[in-house]
Each structure stands twice: as structure tokens, then as C-alpha cells.
Amino acid sequence: MQSGTLLDIQGDYLLKGKYDNSLHIKEINLPFLLFHGIDDKFIDLEQNGAVVFANAPAEVRKQFIRVEGADHTNLPQAFGEGRYIDSIRAFVER
Secondary structure: OOOOOOOOOOHHHHOOOOOOHHHHHHHOOOOEEEEEEOOOOOOOHHHHHHHHHHHOOOOOOEEEEEEOOOOOOOHHHHHOHHHHHHHHHHHHHO
16 A cells, blocks of 8 residues: 555554545535645546545635646655645635
8 A cells, every 4th residue: 555654654554444535525614725646546536636626615715736747646746846835825825
């Protein structure tokens, strides 16, 4: 299993059981910024990322950034680290 923690351990070591983001996202009441790599084969863009984003409440400010050339582990690098930070900053400052 691939870990998104940047640690050399299995992801399920830190998180036991199933966590359904597409269900839990319905409960948020804060702005929501989602980056997702188009080439991510670990967490599918259409079956997970797009569903999670669609399920976020309509009344929250939200933005979905799909990143060309990014997979599960290289999103900031594929997007450009400066551009990545600037996008987060712009979203937070709105």
C-alpha cells in the first residue's frame, strides 16, 4: 500500500478501518481547497477526488485544482512549488 505520509511505513499502520471521505465531506462548514493529480493511480481522480468535491456542501467556498502530470506523490513538484504555494495563499486570503 502506498503511504501519503512521506514516511516509509504502510498507510494502514496509521489509519485503521475505512474512512469514507465522500461521506464525511458533507459535514464540513469551512472553505475547501482540493488539489488532485490527473495521473494519480493510487486515489482515482474521478472515483474519489471528483466525488469528494461534488459532495462538499454547495454553501461552502470551494475550489478543485486538477494538476496535469501529477500522480499521488509529486503534486507540488508537477504543479510547480511556487504556484502551489501561491494557489493556497490566494485561496486562504479570499
